[in-house]
Amino acid sequence: MEEFLARLNQPLLKRIISLLPGDEPIYLVGGAIRDALLNRPNYDLDFVTPGNAMKLARQIGNQLGAAYFPLDTHRNVARLMLKPDDPLVVPGGCLARIDFSSFQGMDLVSDLQGRDFTMNALAVEVHNLQTLVDPLNGAADLVSKRLRTCSPLSMLNDPVRILRAVRFSVDLELNIHAETLKHIRQAVGKLPEVSAERLRDELFRILLQAHPSTSLRILDKLNALEHILPEIGVLKNIQQSPPHVMDVWEHTMDSLVRLENLVDVLAAEYDPDKVANLTMGLLALRLGRYREYLMNHFKIALNPDRPHRGLIILAGLYHDAGKLKTQTVDEKGKIRFINHEQIGSKAVEKRGKALKLSNLEIERLVKIVNHHVRPSLLSHTEELPSRKAIYRFFRDTGIAGVDICLLSLADILATYGPTLPQERWSRHLEVVRMMLSAWWEDRTGSIYPRPIINxxxxxxxxxxxxxxxxxxxxxxxxxxxxxxxxxxxxxxxxxxxxxxxxx
Structure with missing residues (x-):
């Protein structure tokens, strides 16, 4: 219990507790308790009270200097957000949210019983942190690495919890309980009834995982992916000719794994363990000089609620979505997908609109998918691309060209798999290096020359x-x-x- 209390004893929580009134019960619930038990960092704080939560949130927000957002006036739910540079926020500005809500039920226990999973149905009274309220044995489920719903109706009442179940099972390495799997299968057909915004938000949480492809495979096994990203599950068993070594579905999933690894190597602090093989070593050697540029590139989100990493993963997921409708076999038996990038760009545009993404996000997705083959075409010949070719590439893609370069690296790795010739990889790295150099080191000379006539x-x-x-x-x-x-x-x-x- 002492270790548990120490993990909860973060400066922000201590500050909030000091501001809360002592004459009414207020409870810290959910993820903060769960992650303290798991010894994991958590920057989301959820408080529940039998009183007026929105009024309480506004009072605390005023004292903290935090922004106040009413989330649900009917259910009495409000959110506070602190500025990233606030001294109460952990280094790096990782705080996500501070939520206040009134009991959704007659009392605390009924409120907890109405939550999604037993591991989230945990609470402590803020003025008595030593007493854990655990009516559904959620702490025991965590110890047993078991994910279990709070109620047989949990999934049917809110089908978006299917995505949450998969994400938690992958993130926390939990086994989904047999009864919970049964409840998921019963509710999966109700996913179309979930609002696009909620579906989008849960999907992006999956895309931002360390291993989104694992969650996507599980969603496919549960027959949920067809209701979330219907253009992707249908890519199974679409065969491809060499140098491809996988069908379109497996290639797409492997591309995501490669893309995750590339971003971790190039857009994060240098880690020698991540470049221990020849392929990644060459990558770091050729493109490591752009690490700081790429880190800054990924910090620029087209929507404040959705980091850029999630968007490029979504683009990677759709880069070959047009192959279902474009597969042909020529007279020599070679399988071709002529103009698949154009069909794929229309598919991702349609899905982006359905998920209520912003116009800027949709425009970026369309550009990435529509032009994703161009770097590979430029590296497929012995000659390196001309200055004109690089100019035309960025003329058509702009800053999306940076994302396309990264995706092209993942694409070629997933295309060849273990058969990738070192000279092919080296040549492609050189083409990408030339492109990134033009964008970041010679943009005025190579892409946007000074006008000499208007x-x-x-x-x-x-x-x-x-x-x-x-x-x-x-x-x-x-x-x-x-x-x-x-x-x-x-x-x-x-x-x-x-x-x-x-x-």
């Missing part, structure tokens, strides 16, 4: 009216600048005249 000047010089043709000519001038073929206004006009005649 649209109005070009229209005047060539007696043109405003039209898309002007944009085409300006792009041709920029491409020639990057290639070193145009250096002056006169040369730009001369080139534009030639391009216009050929247009």
């Amino acid at each position: 649209g109005d000047e070009l229209m005047e010089a060539l007696s043109l009216s405003p039209s898309p043709t002007v944009g085409y000519l300006l792009d041709g001038i920029r491409e020639a600048q990057v290639a070193g073929d145009v250096h002056s206004r006169e040369e730009a006009i001369s080139l534009a005249r030639t391009l216009y005649q050929e247009y």
Whole structure:
């Protein structure tokens, strides 16, 4: 119990307890208790009270200087958020949320019995942390590595808990109880009734796991994936010709594993254990210089609620989603998937809209999937890409080109598997290095050259009216600048005249 209390004794919790009134019962419940028992870090705090939780949350928020958000006025639920640089927040700004809610039931026990899993149906009274309230033996389930629902109706009442069950089982290495599996199978058909927003949020929590592919495989076994990402489960048993060594489904799952590893190697602090093999060693040697750039790249989220890592994993999941509808066999028996990237980009756009992602997130997903094969095509020949080719790539993709480069590395590793020739890997790494160098070390010279003539000047010089043709000519001038073929206004006009005649 002393160790348990020590794990709960974090500065933020102590500060909140000091502000809470002492004349009414208030309980810390759920994940903070569970993770303290497991000796795991937890930055989410959930409090319940028989009183007015929203009023209490506002009072505490005012004293903490925290932002206040009413989450559910009917159920009396509110959330507080502290600024990442607040001294009460753990280093790195990891605090997720502080929630206050009124009892969802007659008393504390009925509130706990209405929760999802027994390991989350735990509570301590904030002014008496030594007494653990555990009406469903959740602590014993944790010791036994068992995931068990609080009620036979838990899944039917809230089918999104299916995703939570899978995530917890993978994250905490728990065995899902047989009765809970039965309840999941009974409720899986009700997943379409879950709101898109809640489904999206639970899905991204899975995508942000250390091993999302494991959870996705379990969801598929439970027949849940077809209700969440229907374009993915259908990729099973779609065969591919060499150099592919797996069908489309297995290739997709392996691509996710490779992508997870790549991000861990390149977008995190250097860890020698992660580059202990030749393949990862070459990766770190060639691209390690961009570690800080990549770490900053992943810090820039297109939506504050969804880290960028989850988005690129989702893109990786859909990169070959177009292969179901594009599979053909040529006269030599080779299996082809012509334009699968275009079909896949439409699929991920449709799914992004269904999940209520933001327009920026959907745009990024579409670009990644639509252009994911381009780095591999550029590295498939003996010649390295020209400056024009790199310019065109980033002209079409922008910052999404960085994500595409990372995905292409995972894609080629999953394509060849153990048959990957070292020279093929080395050549692809060099192409990606050239691209990242252009983006981060020579963007002005390689991608966005200084304009030497603008649209109005070009229209005047060539007696043109405003039209898309002007944009085409300006792009041709920029491409020639990057290639070193145009250096002056006169040369730009001369080139534009030639391009216009050929247009």
